[in-house]
Amino acid sequence: MNTLLEVSNIKKHFPLKNKQLFSSEKPVLKAVDGISFSVQKGETLGLVGESGCGKSTAGRVILKLLEASSGNIYFKGENITQFKGEQMRKLRKEMQVIFQDPYASLNPRKTIAQTIMEPMKIFQVPKDEQNQRLERLLDVVGLQSYHKYRYPHEFSGGQRQRIGIARALALDPELVICDEPVSALDVSIQAQVINLMEDLQQEFNLTYIFIAHDLSVVHHISDRVAVMYLGELVEIGNVRDVYQDPKHPYTQALLSAVPEADPYHEKQRVILKGDLPSPATPPQGCKFHTRCPFAEEICHTEKPVMKQVSPDGQMAACHFAKEVVG
Numbered sequence: 001m002n003t004l005l006e007v008s009n010i011k012k013h014f015p016l017k018n019k020q021l022f023s024s025e026k027p028v029l030k031a032v033d034g035i036s037f038s039v040q041k042g043e044t045l046g047l048v049g050e051s052g053c054g055k056s057t058a059g060r061v062i063l064k065l066l067e068a069s070s071g072n073i074y075f076k077g078e079n080i081t082q083f084k085g086e087q088m089r090k091l092r093k094e095m096q097v098i099f100q101d102p103y104a105s106l107n108p109r110k111t112i113a114q115t116i117m118e119p120m121k122i123f124q125v126p127k128d129e130q131n132q133r134l135e136r137l138l139d140v141v142g143l144q145s146y147h148k149y150r151y152p153h154e155f156s157g158g159q160r161q162r163i164g165i166a167r168a169l170a171l172d173p174e175l176v177i178c179d180e181p182v183s184a185l186d187v188s189i190q191a192q193v194i195n196l197m198e199d200l201q202q203e204f205n206l207t208y209i210f211i212a213h214d215l216s217v218v219h220h221i222s223d224r225v226a227v228m229y230l231g232e233l234v235e236i237g238n239v240r241d242v243y244q245d246p247k248h249p250y251t252q253a254l255l256s257a258v259p260e261a262d263p264y265h266e267k268q269r270v271i272l273k274g275d276l277p278s279p280a281t282p283p284q285g286c287k288f289h290t291r292c293p294f295a296e297e298i299c300h301t302e303k304p305v306m307k308q309v310s311p312d313g314q315m316a317a318c319h320f321a322k323e324v325v326g
Contacts (some may be wrong), residue, residue, distance in 0.1 A: 001039045002040065003038050003039070003041070003077075004039055004040065004041040004076060004174060004175060005038065005039040005062070005069075005073070005074070005075055005175060005207070005209075006037075006038040006039075006073075006074040006205050007035060007036055007037055007038070007058075007062060007071070007072075007073055007074075008036050008071055008072040008073075008074070009034050009035070009070070009071040009072070010032060010035055010036075010058070010062075010068045010070070010071030010072070010073065010213045011030070011032055011033055011034050011063055011068065011069045011070045011071055012028065012031050012032040012054075012057055012058075012061050012066060012069050013026075013028040013030050013031065013033075013069045014028060014029040014031060015028055015029075016028060016029055016280060025142060027041075027137070027280060028280070029059040029205065029278075029279050029280045030230075030231050030279050030280070030282060031054045031056050031059050031231055031279060032054045032058050032061060032068075032253075033054070033230070033231035033279075034071070034231075034232065034233070035050070035058060035228070035231075035232060035233045036194045036233070036306075037226055037233065037236060038281045039175070039207060039209060041174070041207055042185050042201075042205060042206075042207055043223040043224065044201070044205060044207075044208040044209075044210055044222045044223050044224075045208070045209050045210065045222065045223070045224050045225070045226060046210045046211075046212065046218035046219075046221070046222030046224070046225040046226065046239070047059070047209060047210065047211045047212075047225075047226050047228060048211075048212055048213060048215060048218050048225060048226070048227055048228070048249070048254070049213065049227060049228035049229055050229075050254075051213060052276060052279070053228040053229055053230060053231065054159055054230070054231040054279070055211045055228050056179050056180070056211055058211075058228070059097070059177045059179050059209060059211050060094075061073075061275075062209070063095055063097055063177055064080070064088060064091075064138060064161075065097075066085065068081060068299055071288065075091070075094070075095070076094075076174075078306055084259065085232055088202055091299070092122060092171075092176045093171040093173060094173050094175065095174075095175045095176075095177070096169070096173040096175070096176050096177075097166040097168065097176070097177045097178075097179060098161075098164050098165055098176060098177070098178045098179065098181045099164060099166050099179055099181075100179050100180040100181065100183060100184055101184050102157060102160035102161040102163070102164045102184065103152060103157070103160055103227075105164055106150050106160060106163060106164065106269060107152075108153060109151075110151070111148065111149055111150060111151055112138075112147055112149075112150055112151075112152075112163055113134060113145075113148035116134055116137060116138075116148075116166050116167050116170055117134055117170070118132050118162070119168075119170045119171050120133060120170055120171065121280040122249050123171060125171075133160070133170065134148060137166040137169060137170065138166060138236040139206060140166075140169075140199075140200065140203065141163070141165050141196060141200075142162055142196065143159065143162055143163070143166070145264070147159075154160040155188070156189075157184060157185050157189065157276040158185055158186070158189035158192065158193060161181060161182070161184075161185060161193055164288045165181075165193075165196070165197065165200070166183075168201065169204060169206075172204065173206070174205075174206070174207060174211055175206075175207050175208075175209070176206055176207070176208055176209075176210060177209045177211070178197070178208055178209065178210045178215070179207075179211050180211055180212055181193065181197070181210075182194060182212075182214075182217060183212065183213070185212065190217065192242055194217060194220055194221055197221065198221060208221070208304065209316070210211070210222055214269050215254060215255060215257075215258050216259070218239075218257055219239060219243055222239050223238070223239060224236065224237065224238055224239060225238075225239050225242050225243075226236070227248065227250065227254065229250050229287060229288055230276070230277065230279055230282050230287045230288075231279055231282070232287060232317070233288075233317065234248045234250050234251065234316065234317050234318070235248040235250075235251045235314070235315065235317070236249060236290065236314070236315050236316075237304075237310065237312065237313060237314030237315060238312055238313070238314065241310055241314045242314065243255060245310070245314075247309045247310070247314065247316040247318065247321040248288075248317065248318050248321060249270075249292050249293065249294055249318065250272075250286065250288050250291075250292075251316075252270055253270040253271075254275070256268060256270040257269070257270075270290045270293070272293075273291055273293075274291045276291075276306065277290055283300075283302065284301065285298075285299055285300045285301045285302055285303055286299040286300075286302075286303060286317075286318070286319065288302050294320060296319070296320075297319075298319050299319060302319070304317045304318050304319045305317060307321070309321045309322055
């Protein structure tokens with residue numbers, strides 16, 4: 001497999017108003033605070049964590065909808081961090097996004113045909129090819145040809161998300177960042193959309209970054225999973241390894257909250273103490289130490305580095321995760 005995307009130590013800090021009159025320090029909110037990972041061509045990387053951990057911001061930085069404060073983004077081996085203007089416009093064909101709210105991301109004044117064909121017009125796809133693509137996209141996402149004359153308010157939530165998926169695929173991209181694409185949908189519709197996305201991945205040779213807080217959904221669709229906490233990655237590895245044998249205490253706590261289908265299977269629930277710290281004033285040392293049931297003195301002062309903790313390449317940032325070499 002070839003590496004399609006590589007993210008190296010990206011940070012996104014938002015400036016805050018300085019409430020201290022005579023302080024020279026400029027306060028910032030550390031939404032994304034130095035994350036690194038790679039995505040292989042054709043795979044799905046799940047990016048999970050509780051609300052406010054920075055996963056959606058990370059997705060927007062990768063797409064360059066937000067400019068990174070520092071760090072580098074490599075797409076197909078090329079550093080795109082400083083891309084602007086025409087360079088970035090050409091890259092838009094290859095990197096697309098599916099938004100969380102299918103209604104808010106569709107223009108209520110445009111028909112479905114206008115919405116899906118707009119990116120084709122921007123990139124000057126021939127007129128006859130535009131119509132062919134439109135018909136094919138409607139077909140593959142499970143909509144009828146006559147739907148193209150309708151407006152977003154005439155569709156259900158699941159149908160609107162299918163329209164959002166069709167629009168994302170209009171220019172035949174390689175990378176699609178899915179920003180909680182099913183969290184606003186009914187549970188029965190979620191399964192349909194997830195299955196559709198898996199089918200489309202095979203048909204169009206897509207690579208996904210799937211951002212979500214629902215771990216059961218991520219388990220179903222992802223090949224690898226990365227866990228975020230307060231703007232940092234705390235664990236990354238194959239879905240099987242992370243779900244069966246999580247090494248980081250935060251991942252263990254998240255997985256313990258996933259409902260179990262077997263009523264006779266007893267699960268040890270891990271209850272985290274305290275509230276999520278503010279990303280504007282994160283704790284020193286390990287950011288998780290204020291809520292970690294296993295925290296020791298070193299966790300308060302020294303930041304843990306990401307290290308390999310299983311022979312299959314699973315990595316975790318914890319002082320007490322068992323280290324496995326090679």
